[in-house]
Amino acid sequence: MRQAYRIIPIYTADVSGVCSALYELGGMTVMHDPSGCNSTYNTHDEIRWYEEDSLIFISGLTEIDAIMGNDEKFIHDIEEAARDLKPRFIALASSPIPYMNGTDFPAIAEVTEQDTGIPTFAVPTNGMHDYVRGAGMALEAIAEHFVLPKSHAEDVSNKNTEEKGRNRLVNLLGVTPLDFGPLDHAETMKRSLEQYGWQINSMWAMGDSLDQLSKSADAAVNVVVSSVGLRAAKVLQRKFGTPYVVGAPVGRFTEKLSEAMEAAVSGEREDNVVYTACRMSAKNLQDANDTKESPRHRAEITLIGEPVTMGSLAAAIELQYSRSVRVLCPLEETDGLMTPGDEAVCGEEMMEEKLKDAGIIAADPLYRPICPKDAQFFELPHIAFSGRIYLKKIKQMPGFADLI
Amino acid sequence: MLKRLGGTVDPKGAATAIKDAEFPVPFASELEFNSPVHGTWNIVHTGMQVPDAHQIYVCADNCMRGVVLTAAEMNEAERFSFVILKEEHLLNGNLEDITIEGVSDVIERLEQKPKAVFLFTVCLHHFLGSDLERIYDELGKRFPEICFVRCFMDPIMRKSGLTPDQKLRLSMYDPLKKGTVTEEGQRRISILGSDFALDETSDLKRLLRCNDYQIKESPVCESWEDYLSLSDCRMMLNCYPSGKAGTEWAAERLGRPFMYLPSCFDYDEIIGQLEVLSESLELLGVLDYEGEKESCEAALHEALLEVGDWPIAIDGTFHPRPMGLARLLISHGFYVERIYLDAISPEEENDFKWLQQHAPELMLLATVQVKMRVLPRQTEREMLALGQKAAWFTGSRHFVNMVQGAGLYGFDGIRRLAHLMVEAAREEKETPDLVIRKGWGCESCI
Numbered sequence: 001m002r003q004a005y006r007i008i009p010i011y012t013a014d015v016s017g018v019c020s021a022l023y024e025l026g027g028m029t030v031m032h033d034p035s036g037c038n039s040t041y042n043t044h045d046e047i048r049w050y051e052e053d054s055l056i057f058i059s060g061l062t063e064i065d066a067i068m069g070n071d072e073k074f075i076h077d078i079e080e081a082a083r084d085l086k087p088r089f090i091a092l093a094s095s096p097i098p099y100m101n102g103t104d105f106p107a108i109a110e111v112t113e114q115d116t117g118i119p120t121f122a123v124p125t126n127g128m129h130d131y132v133r134g135a136g137m138a139l140e141a142i143a144e145h146f147v148l149p150k151s152h153a154e155d156v157s158n159k160n161t162e163e164k165g166r167n168r169l170v171n172l173l174g175v176t177p178l179d180f181g182p183l184d185h186a187e188t189m190k191r192s193l194e195q196y197g198w199q200i201n202s203m204w205a206m207g208d209s210l211d212q213l214s215k216s217a218d219a220a221v222n223v224v225v226s227s228v229g230l231r232a233a234k235v236l237q238r239k240f241g242t243p244y245v246v247g248a249p250v251g252r253f254t255e256k257l258s259e260a261m262e263a264a265v266s267g268e269r270e271d272n273v274v275y276t277a278c279r280m281s282a283k284n285l286q287d288a289n290d291t292k293e294s295p296r297h298r299a300e301i302t303l304i305g306e307p308v309t310m311g312s313l314a315a316a317i318e319l320q321y322s323r324s325v326r327v328l329c330p331l332e333e334t335d336g337l338m339t340p341g342d343e344a345v346c347g348e349e350m351m352e353e354k355l356k357d358a359g360i361i362a363a364d365p366l367y368r369p370i371c372p373k374d375a376q377f378f379e380l381p382h383i384a385f386s387g388r389i390y391l392k393k394i395k396q397m398p399g400f401a402d403l404i
Numbered sequence: 405m406l407k408r409l410g411g412t413v414d415p416k417g418a419a420t421a422i423k424d425a426e427f428p429v430p431f432a433s434e435l436e437f438n439s440p441v442h443g444t445w446n447i448v449h450t451g452m453q454v455p456d457a458h459q460i461y462v463c464a465d466n467c468m469r470g471v472v473l474t475a476a477e478m479n480e481a482e483r484f485s486f487v488i489l490k491e492e493h494l495l496n497g498n499l500e501d502i503t504i505e506g507v508s509d510v511i512e513r514l515e516q517k518p519k520a521v522f523l524f525t526v527c528l529h530h531f532l533g534s535d536l537e538r539i540y541d542e543l544g545k546r547f548p549e550i551c552f553v554r555c556f557m558d559p560i561m562r563k564s565g566l567t568p569d570q571k572l573r574l575s576m577y578d579p580l581k582k583g584t585v586t587e588e589g590q591r592r593i594s595i596l597g598s599d600f601a602l603d604e605t606s607d608l609k610r611l612l613r614c615n616d617y618q619i620k621e622s623p624v625c626e627s628w629e630d631y632l633s634l635s636d637c638r639m640m641l642n643c644y645p646s647g648k649a650g651t652e653w654a655a656e657r658l659g660r661p662f663m664y665l666p667s668c669f670d671y672d673e674i675i676g677q678l679e680v681l682s683e684s685l686e687l688l689g690v691l692d693y694e695g696e697k698e699s700c701e702a703a704l705h706e707a708l709l710e711v712g713d714w715p716i717a718i719d720g721t722f723h724p725r726p727m728g729l730a731r732l733l734i735s736h737g738f739y740v741e742r743i744y745l746d747a748i749s750p751e752e753e754n755d756f757k758w759l760q761q762h763a764p765e766l767m768l769l770a771t772v773q774v775k776m777r778v779l780p781r782q783t784e785r786e787m788l789a790l791g792q793k794a795a796w797f798t799g800s801r802h803f804v805n806m807v808q809g810a811g812l813y814g815f816d817g818i819r820r821l822a823h824l825m826v827e828a829a830r831e832e833k834e835t836p837d838l839v840i841r842k843g844w845g846c847e848s849c850i
Contacts (some may be wrong), residue, residue, distance in 0.1 A: 013466035035559035040470030057435040127466035
């Protein structure tokens with residue numbers, strides 16, 4: 001049964017995804033929830049909570065307020081807090097009970113914005129989806145509400161120089177600790193692309209302020225480094241015409257990614273998902289293995305996790321070591337992000353089944369109990385899965401771009 | 405790197421002098437902040453105390469994440485499973501079926517069948533009016549060898565009636581069976597309802613042992629059978645407020661006498677508790693109350709010599725009686741500057757009034773009020789903190805690392821507290837590493 005889990009945990013949910021994506025932007029995020037969402041988020045999904053303040057709260061919804069539809073209290077409490085704390089914006093996220101009650105979040109956001117004068121928006125979560133959706137919608141809202149039109153150079157004589165510089169300006173979209181760990185790990189992606197002459201305009205949303213993100217239209221190209229960034233990329237493309245490519249810089253794949261970014265800037269590229277194109281060779285590698293008699297899966301290496309990062313890592317492994325790789329993705333949003341041979345997997349039982357013939361597995365250590373005992377297992381801790389359990393280990397590991 | 409949000413925030417609404425505080429809720433109930441301090445036990449920790457039991461939760465992703473990782477962090481992932489609910493399960497009106505089939509599936513896949521399953525239903529089950537009788541009846545038929553315990557994770561009800569924590573402490577004794585007390589049981593006292601066994605030197609244990617009584621406590625049971633034998637006793641005691649309702653209910657159901665003897669810091673209250681117990685059990689041996697008091701006074705004096713005028717901060721997770729603790733310390737010359745809490749127990753009304761009169765400037769500070777996210781977490785002079793939250797909110801490295809009163813009880817508890825304060829004053833602790841760990845006293849793999 002796909003809903004039943006015997007031993008592995010579940011990925012970070014959409015509500016925590018919203019909080020994670022908006023954490024550093026100076027807003028106030030309110031989860032309309034009785035209690036557990038806040039503790040779950042700050043304990044297991046947020047590695048910045050102890051050292052870096054962010055205005056993330058729950059409403060403390062009670063049974064009686066839920067039954068009576070007492071939205072007034074919710075609005076009152078938000079406005080009280082906003083008056084005291086003066087956030088740059090207010091984001092509202094829903095949990096299962098308000099979802100079930102049909103609480104009108106867009107209306108509540110509108111009332112709050114009118115009353116406080118603070119930009120307010122609702123992110124339609126319900127606590128029943130994974131973080132990619134929640135964080136993705138949160139960044140999408142930032143792209144919709146806060147990114148300004150391209151800045152216009154006042155000095156005409158500098159225009160050409162600025163245009164030239166702008167052609168190398170890039171935003172990295174979909175960067176949260178849930179996929180990339182601490183900030184210095186995420187910054188390995190910046191350095192990696194800088195080596196190819198790119199300038200990082202902003203990183204959505206770690207290490208940069210809302211003001212910096214609001215200048216994102218200045219970039220020549222957006223790089224969606226995790227599926228969390230995809231929705232924002234589409235908004236930025238629609239609003240400002242900024243092209244985007246999908247892939248995270250890692251190992252030898254970075255060069256291919258950079259080439260794709262250049263093609264996107266010059267308008268020569270139509271295919272957004274860079275690693276899938278690179279990985280078509282993987283099919284050949286797998287086909288070659290088909291001729292061998294082996295009980296193992298024809299892909300030598302199995303990666304489990306988020307589709308963009310794992311797809312990029314798979315491409316890097318294939319380019320660097322000519323070993324065939326498949327990605328098993330247990331997250332919901334995989335459309336267009338997988339290569340033939342990769343699979344979207346739903347639930348523990350299905351994952352266990354898919355892993356039965358795996359020879360080499362690289363995944364979060366909490367997957368180990370459902371892996372075959374004779375498979376080689378390489379630990380790839382993922383905060384969105386095991387939370388802070390392996391944080392100390394993660395801090396000692398290289399950042400994503402330097403993984404191989 | 406420590407980043408703080410800018411701007412000055414007026415602490416009004418999050419802090420008040422006790423003279424101006426309202427009883428029992430000094431602060432308005434509005435949006436809530438949750439500090440990164442996690443030593444207080446949750447329902448997963450408490451449920452894991454029952455040997456050979458397996459916990460199964462049925463809820464949505466976001467609610468599940470906190471409990472499943474609690475189990476993983478305490479290295480008990482093998483005793484924890486779950487069933488995930490999606491939108492269609494709410495809309496199709498088949499929550500009962502999903503629960504039954506999901507739980508059955510999990511049990512079928514377990515390598516070893518547990519003696520008991522603690523099945524946690526959630527707010528969604530209540531709001532949809534799920535037929536819990538049907539769920540438990542059907543599971544009972546499918547797995548007659550397993551004892552299903554009705555547990556709840558319904559924080560939406562936490563402000564109206566029993567909290568999920570209290571409800572668990574109520575249902576976790578449901579498996580105890582009625583029966584005649586054996587001869588051995590006639591000389592046994594069961595202490596239920598707390599996450600921690602009382603200290604071996606605690607007044608209760610000394611008193612009962614010197615009268616040839618055995619003591620059995622739920623946190624230290626080693627097997628399912630051992631756990632079930634908690635019912636074979638002369639009397640059931642509870643010393644921890646959150647476990648009072650559960651222990652009392654179990655005692656009533658099983659036909660055992662019940663006594664509530666909450667851990668406290670007042671000599672007269674302690675003597676009163678010990679005397680009522682002695683009377684009820686017709687104990688011949690008693691403690692030397694005057695001697696006990698004198699040794700407490702000596703321990704507190706020694707602590708005062710070490711602590712001096714060091715400002716003290718207490719928090720409500722340290723012990724269920726923070727007001728009583730403050731009163732004890734202030735009346736013995738200590739400088740208690742502040743208490744972090746969000747509500748005051750009705751049991752502490754007298755202590756609250758005493759403090760209003762004798763320490764009117766004592767500050768009460770909220771822990772969940774939103775301003776607590778941004779108000780300064782350093783003090784001019786480092787504080788001696790009693791409790792994890794007090795340590796975090798004041799930025800102190802000198803703190804007594806303990807939650808929920810641990811195993812402190814009676815005169816012995818006061819002496820132990822005094823020693824712990826001396827130890828905290830002398831030694832620095834790694835506050836950031838210690839307070840973030842879930843379930844103080846449990847294994848922690850982080």
